[in-house]
Amino acid sequence: MARESFDKEIQFLRMLVLTSGAYSRQQFAERLGISVHTYDKTIRRLKEIVQTVYQQLPQEQSKEFAETLRFNYYESADPMLLFLYRAKSLKDSETYRLSLLLTAMQHEPMTAMALLDRCNEQMPADLPLPDEKTLRSDLKYLEEVGVIRREAGGRPYRYRLQDDLLQELSYDELIDLYDFADVMSNTQVPSVQGYLLRDMLKKALTQSEKESSFVTPFLYKYHYPSRILDEAHFHTLLQAIRQRRLVSFLYFSPKTRKSYTSKNTNPLFERETSGKQQLLLPVKVVYDHQYGRWYLLGSTTQFGVKKYRMEGITQIEEGEAVTEELFAAKQKALEEQIQYSWLIDTGRRVTVRARFYHPENSKSNFVKERVLLQGQWGRITEEDDISFVYEIEVNGTTEIKPWLRSFGSSCEVLEPSHFRKEMIEEWKEILTYYESV
Template sequence: MAKESFDKEVQFLRMLVLTSGAFGRQQFAERLGISVHTFDKTIRRLKEVVSSMHQHLPQEERKEFAETIRFSYYDSSDPLLLFLFRAKSVKESESERISLLLGAMNEQALTAMELLDMICCSLPSGLPTPDEKTIRSDLKYLEEVGVIKKEPGPRPYRYRLQDDLVQSLSEDELIDLYDFVDVMANTQVPSVQGYLLRDGLKKHLLRSQARRDAIEPFLYKYHYYSRILDEAHLFTLLHAIRQRRKVRFLYFSPKSEKSYASKNTNPLFEKEPEGRAETTLPLKIVYDHQYGRWYLLAYGREGIRKYRTEGLTQIEEDEAVDDTWYEEKQRELAEKLRHSWLIDTGRPVTVRARFYNPEGPEPNFIKERVLLQGQWGQIVHEDEHSFIYEIKVNGTIEIKPWLRSFGSSCEILEPVKLRREMIAEWKEIRSYYESV
């Protein structure tokens, strides 16, 4: 399906999650930059996707779209937003064709021509009949992603499913593998490929009559929904980085009043898009664990620029650049990020903070956390009551939330400006709790 449609639904789902249904149809459409008619059409499309995901359930147990948006603890064990990747990773005709190919190769090894004859006889009447080039392209794709393998021997080559791993493992070993993938997909980034692998293992186990309770021992409350959505762009950007290619996209900053704009396909209704058209050279992808956000760091006409990936739409690859020049820009970025807590490229400043040890015989969890999360900072002085931590960072904006999270256990010593900012913030917080 068209990438534009994928962008629209990504932004649509993000808005739906952030507003929790508080917006009306008109408000929703205005914020996205689409018509109410398009809003209704997108809702219908998403309902169809949800229904297709749960078609194996009895009618009375099927989930309504409004219910699936509520993100209860139990529903979150299978992240709702992942269904977008299942539904839109391939076109409908490709989905039917690839399913038939995999079903045919599951039973025996077949040549491309044998598969072509089988597909032409099995495809539904409404879908276009593929040619030999299309089937060979599908086989090449499936071989590249490791789903099938080419058997040794003379031409014509024969292909079969590459399922040696799952076939060689016992049920207990498969459940252990499923548990490992389940934990890693829910705790590591990127997540989408892990979830897809987990779904594949779950279906295989259920087909082999494994008990459902044996393969669902963990339940997760998923907090960072945008993390999954932003992975829609992640692999496109990583491919451009590996190929040293520029990218073009329409960008909506977090402060923008709109978050999406459709492509102008009809010259009679052509209008200026709300977003900003950008052409830039991607250099690095950074993930912010604290807020669950992905960032793109790139080089453009204005030098090093930073973009929140949630604002990227209509991404397309552009021309390749010279390797020597690319490496030069990578070194320039690395130098700017040398003292960055996350992605700040501002002027370096030394931060000194006093951390107070907790009272009692319990382990010093304050010190343990500072040593674990404090990056390249060092403890420069210590006594029985407290210790002083020092770090050189690019500006104080990114490190401030971390320091503030220690509450009364942390006192800012330097710089004076940051100390005054923290005093003002704590005074404001204190005012919230004064008697009425």
């Protein structure tokens, strides 16, 4: 995981993919909340990232950033927005230095001073040489993320690359592990770490003696790039929850016309932002499988429980820790409020009853199987040869509505009456879309 924040690049990529290049430079900059100059600078930065990530590919396979995102997005099987998680959100000197360190430790354990000498010998002339403090900070970072490990023994400490997984497994075992990581990283939540593991295994397989026999067995097309991007915030917030720390962040509601604002250090160019500064005790992170969205739930001193879409969160900073008793109380209060939430709704509780019809001329009752699998704590109260009645108590009907609607003519809402009327009106509206012209 990269060491520096890249909130602007995250928002930039999200909008670029969602609009498929339909905006002009001016429209894009206005919608994002930055200047055209900042837009051009961000494009250049992202192009540099792509060139760094794909620098080892032959010329005919290299990827131009604008074409990749604007035109080839729907033809690509790779989650291309993942490249921000690879080494180039670091500064140029950090990227080169970390690469040197990892290469040096690949063959034998080395001390910090030996690594410092190696950096001083091999760093390019146009990049600054590291001092001992900087290098020890790099080693600490690499050890924390599990890339290297410190050998047993006293000072001076020796560090080595932590690649036992690759070294101890046979080629066939690596193939099996790659297939497993490939499937899981594309189908489970969260996914970023799985993608990184998959890429590492793929690189090891293609560099082995049996390279010609390796083929990728599956191809996936991922449709929720925001989920991948928001995992940058997920791990930060998960750590804050574990440590019971307050967090502050700038939040852009989905209803606002902007999703980011540049940090202006010159007072002459300061301007009001559409985002709102928030101070929150994070308690829970929830993922919505249906729409591919992350939500942050927490507690504030002024409004109690609050909910935020993760895609609108930028500039996260950790604050002081609260007591274990206070955190437990806030957690209990939140769980009570969302106990009957289909997802995160905290509205008025209602009992929803719906009739599901068995599929005709089918060997398996896939409708009932799906209801039992996805219906959470709801239960079947009546059943005959034609249909069955499903009943559930939920906070409001907003979140359960898309699920019920996804069954089409196999589902009929019975109660509450206002919800039934609402569904009838929606289906009438949908019907007008299919009237002859």
